[in-house]
Amino acid sequence: MAAGTVAELARALREDLAFFTECVRRYTAAGFGTPDTSEQRSWRNSWPPLLAALERAGLGGLRLYLEYGTPGAARRIDALLLGRRPDGVLVMVLVELKQWGSAVPVSAGMVRRSDGEVVVHPVAQVASYRAFFTDWRPADAPTLEIRARVVLHNASQEDVRALGPSSAGNGPVPVLGREDLQTDGEVLAGLLGCADLSPAGGELVRSFEGIEWTPSAGLQQRIAQSLFGKPSFALVGSQQHAYVEVRDRVAALAADPGGPGTVITIQGGPGSGKTLIAIRLLAHLQHAYPGATPRLATPSGTLRAHLLDATAAHPGGKELFPSAHTLDSAAGRARVVILDEAQRLAHDRHSPAATLERLIARVPIVVVFLDERQVIRPGEGFTVEDIRRIAHRHGRRHRAHELRESFRCRGSKAYTDWVDALLYGTPAPWSGPEGYELDTAPDPFSLQQWIDTSTRNGILARTAAGFCWPWDRAVRKNGILKPEVRIEHRDPATGTNRLWQAAWNAATRVTTPDGVVTAPPSRLWASHRGGHQQIGCVYTAQGLEYQHAGVIIGDDLTWEDDRWVAHPERSHDHTLKDLPPEEYLRYALNTYRVLLTRGADATRIYHVDAPSQQMLNRLVGRRTAVAGSPPVRHPR
Structure with missing residues (x-):
């Protein structure tokens, strides 16, 4: 959201009264929504102590990104530092900022804050970011080392120790408290994971900023197995017909990117396998056509929560399942969007969710799974005929399938x-x-x-x-x-x-x-x-x-x-x-x-x-x- 050298951002923070106003504008433009007062308050409380520590550590020349957004705006890293090792390798230091005074572990990966709220352990949180960049790093990206830190700028050393072990995933994640940030020079630079780093030149910075983060080849297969334990889920009858239709349409898009787009509706009753087919399609398309940047979205917060929960061991899965609030941003890069439980889509054009109309207008292939008899609220729900009319209005072909089998x-x-x-x-x-x-x-x-x-x-x-x-x-x-x-x-x-x-x-x-x-x-x-x-x-x-x-x-x-x-x-x-x-x-x-x-x-x-x-x-x-x-x- 905000990017520049540490020194540049620190100066802007001190001198530019419009700095936070511009951050709000960029935050919204990036597809994160409008930051509420608590979000803006956390910026004002956490950024100054971080930037002061970085300057005191002599790191003013490192590149710094505040509220760095991953593809599709699925998550935001509080701060990302970019520097160069002596051997020329780029290093990312991911920083999770917390305002807490104290917190104690209550279960694996969870802590209770002083206000009584039970939340994810910050070490687990930043480790998931590290795992994302590992899992989504494309083969042609420059060599990267990924480090992680948690900064609790209001916490005493006793508070930091109370958090318990600071390791997760691929090794330890140091947790820094208030007293750590009060040191200076090389000692502080070492605590922040930057003692051996120097500023990356413009070419290295541009190579980093030009990375198209995409899932590794095996991520989709692991997601399908995590979700359903059925990596070789067999499609039968009308399921197979629908699957082949989508597969062939994407193949045609790859061969002729300028061709007319297609909207495919797949209607099925309870237990007809809609979600399983959607996952199978996502896995196939990501493996066979990664350039299509496929995404699986759903207006059902409950279903999305289960998709994310089932893939919690593979944090890179989060970007594949954009939320209603980030679907617009995700659709901007995607060539294929799969919509599951689409009968929950709202008709309100001013909703923060991307409506079906906007998706069809922007994305070459939209696959819509729905059940017309599962519309449960006024203002929601599209029929197959509604979707056909929208597709034709935007010059898209429309194909319809009905799933006749039941597997529940x-x-x-x-x-x-x-x-x-x-x-x-x-x-x-x-x-x-x-x-x-x-x-x-x-x-x-x-x-x-x-x-x-x-x-x-x-x-x-x-x-x-x-x-x-x-x-x-x-x-x-x-x-x-x-x-x-x-x-x-x-x-x-x-x-x-x-x-x-x-x-x-x-x-x-x-x-x-x-x-x-x-x-x-x-x-x-x-x-x-x-x-x-x-x-x-x-x-x-x-x-x-x-x-x-x-x-x-x-x-x-x-x-x-x-x-x-x-x-x-x-x-x-x-x-x-x-x-x-x-x-x-x-x-x-x-x-x-x-x-x-x-x-x-x-x-x-x-x-x-x-x-x-x-x-x-x-x-x-x-x-x-x-x-x-x-x-x-x-x-x-």
């Missing part, structure tokens, strides 16, 4: 067909197939017991519900979430009412005072330890799957007079609750379709409305249930 629910398209009939057509009795377990739960207690038992047996099991209870994201001081999902159930055996209650998925990671994680952050609720103890919603479940799915249908959707009736006034989703019932109905049906199709091996349903539950009981063959009774097994 034990490969049972019969189950997804049953769900579609239940919600959009004429509900039919469940009649198979063998191997997939569908049942209703007589009460929320037995549903939770099933989830808990599954989890103890090593099965990934989760319960998700309609947004029919408040969620204020509050956490008690002892690390226990507020049990806001509350259901009063009348026990038919005793005639008494029993209160069942549970917490929604946590907004952020929740830990006890001694550092034990009691709840993962909401975007990782579906896969991380402890998630089975919270209730998920459509926003944390969409795009994902788990083995056993518990589903709580709220009273915003009830079965009355042989049809589904919507009750938006019973919703706590602020984006939906004020809609008229006939409009709300569409989003409610789509929401429960998502929740009902997450289970790979089994689904169990509980409806809070007794008549609606009785209808579901009849469809799956269950008699009127008694609380606590064992699940009924039906012959197939």
Whole structure:
């Protein structure tokens, strides 16, 4: 964002009143968004002590980059120093700046700051940057040595020692505190990792700034394996046809870069393999056509969080999955953009996310994966026909594919067909197939017991519900979430009412005072330890799957007079609750379709409305249930 010699930037910082204003402008222009007041405050607090230390160490001639952005603006390095070793080799020194006074480790790679917030250990953070540059360094780049430092300019030596071991990844990462920065000369230069460096000449600086950072050949294959454990995932039927179509279009683009662009829509229902195909395409295109700079983007923050979490061991993966806020910047270099869960795209042209219209206008090949029946909010969602019209408006060819297979629910398209009939057509009795377990739960207690038992047996099991209870994201001081999902159930055996209650998925990671994680952050609720103890919603479940799915249908959707009736006034989703019932109905049906199709091996349903539950009981063959009774097994 800001670049120059240390001396030049230090002088600008001292003398130029417009320096920070210009930094804000460049930050926004680089695709990072608009820096908030806390971000700008951190610049004003951290840059002066760093620059003062660098000048005192006699390093004024080294090249310095502040807020250095990686490709696609996926991450920013607080400071990057560039110098030359005596043998002429370029050296990058990556610096992570923190204003903290103190922090203590609470788990592997995590620390608790003095304000109680649990965050990534700064050593792990800067080590991930080092790993990025290692993994993304192209073969034709100049030889580079990469060093890393953490600077806690407000921390005492005791605070620094409290952080624990300072090694991660490829060797130690020194952590410097306030007293370290108060030394000077060669000693300070050594602490900063620059004692043997001299200024790089203009030619070396230009060679560094001209590097096109791209993933190494094996990164994509490792990402695919990390995500799914299926590096040789076999494509079948319509999946193979869609894959070959994209592959051939990119080959044609490589042969004729000036040819007309193409937009390819690939529509598929739950479990049709959309995300797996997207990953497979990304791996192939990056390996076969690295010049295409392919990117896989999604407007679903939950899905992106899982992509990044699955590739955490390979930090270079982050640039391949741009966020909604950085997609515009990433698309500026990409020749191919793959959009997964595209039904979550907003129509708002002024959104910080790059809309489909802008992508199609700028990128030669756009591949769009979507499911029209997974639109869950007003202002979101494109149909295949919408995309065709946009493509033609921009002179792009349009090709459409439909994925007919299902690989979730034990490969049972019969189950997804049953769900579609239940919600959009004429509900039919469940009649198979063998191997997939569908049942209703007589009460929320037995549903939770099933989830808990599954989890103890090593099965990934989760319960998700309609947004029919408040969620204020509050956490008690002892690390226990507020049990806001509350259901009063009348026990038919005793005639008494029993209160069942549970917490929604946590907004952020929740830990006890001694550092034990009691709840993962909401975007990782579906896969991380402890998630089975919270209730998920459509926003944390969409795009994902788990083995056993518990589903709580709220009273915003009830079965009355042989049809589904919507009750938006019973919703706590602020984006939906004020809609008229006939409009709300569409989003409610789509929401429960998502929740009902997450289970790979089994689904169990509980409806809070007794008549609606009785209808579901009849469809799956269950008699009127008694609380606590064992699940009924039906012959197939």
